[in-house]
Amino acid sequence: MLVIGTAGHIDHGKSSIVKRLTKTDPDRLPEEKKRGMTIDLGFAFYKTEQAETIAFVDVPGHERFVKNMVAGVGGIDVVMLVIAADDGWMPQTEEHFRIVKLLNVPRGIVVINKIDLADDEILELLEMEVAEKTAGSFLEDAPIVKISAQTGEGFDEVKTILEKLPSEVKSQRDIGKPRLFIDRSFVRPGIGGVVTGTLRGGELSVGQSVTLIPSLVEAKIKSLHSNNNDVKTAVPGQRTAVSFTGIDKELLIRGGVVFAGWAEVAQLDDRVLALQMEIVP
Incomplete structure (x- = not known):
């Protein structure tokens, strides 16, 4: 099973994309539906034409819930970085991008959503910004797909990519250390x-x-x-x-x-909470 995790700023349409693809609303909590925002992790499954199962882990985009986001992307194979065309690369876009880089997520897709709210010039400028931001990273050569979760435009291209991913992404190895x-x-x-x-x-x-x-x-x-x-x-x-x-x-x-599989566990005497992080080139 391939696991894809979403990432990106609040209200850029991560949950709407997952819902349109899987027909499952990942926002399961009453408070999420009431407030119209993702608070906790959501889960949904997509079946390819070759009967391969792809699991989606949908994460919250608000800065207050970044700890939930980190918990969700710890075990993913592919990240789907979602950027709204009418908003661009925002603070939590950057934060989530840095987190998945730190976690060594090996593969990704960049999805520009809400293209129905932006003109061609804005889309072209945003693509250039994405290329600049991801240069030298694992997303440097990632496909950039332009879609609208509202109208469904561009989703055929997303599905084409999803069909290929199970055969392209290296399967998880059994090394005897679960x-x-x-x-x-x-x-x-x-x-x-x-x-x-x-x-x-x-x-x-x-x-x-x-x-x-x-x-x-x-x-x-x-x-x-x-x-x-x-x-x-x-x-x-x-x-x-x-x-x-x-x-x-x-x-x-x-x-x-x-x-399982280790006889001893190294322990730290003190717990450290990182309130802010910076990646130094």
Whole structure:
């Protein structure tokens, strides 16, 4: 399964693009629908003509929710950087771009949305700005697609790119060191504590003992869910939900990691919170 994460400034149309592609509204919370903005991570799935599944992780664009954005893009294969034609490259466009570069996301697509609100001259200038901003980065040669999530213009080109991606993006390798970066945690009645994320590095199986970071507690996997099915074993590259036996929700921390295969974990005595970051050439 290929995982694509959105990125970009608030109100540039990330969720609208995902909804038009997948027919699923990633804004699932009542407050999101009331306020008309993405607050938390949203998830949707797209099926290619070759029956390949592409998972979309839709992230919030507001600066107040950047921690949610970071949790969402930690396990993606491809980023879809969305820029509104009538707004241009904005502060959270830059911030999200820097974050995915720091996380070494290997592949990307640049989508210029809301082209129905801009003329040809504005679009040409914006393309030049995007080329300047992404020069020397992993997005330097990325396709730039001009679309309107409102009218549907340009979506055929997006779908053509999506059809090719599963065969072009290197599949996740099984190196015997499974790790799942937690992007959601919750309690399901009758099941208990559950975390979700994209599995990397190896398989996880029901009954397997794993370690939770940063809680540093050992847990046993009670059940696994992937591709809308209960499974006994989850493989690398899959969106995976994991439930545990006898673990309090407070220990299932978003942004943490579920892993197995290491005997020891290096610890820091102090926690450091970075309020601002700058990439130095």
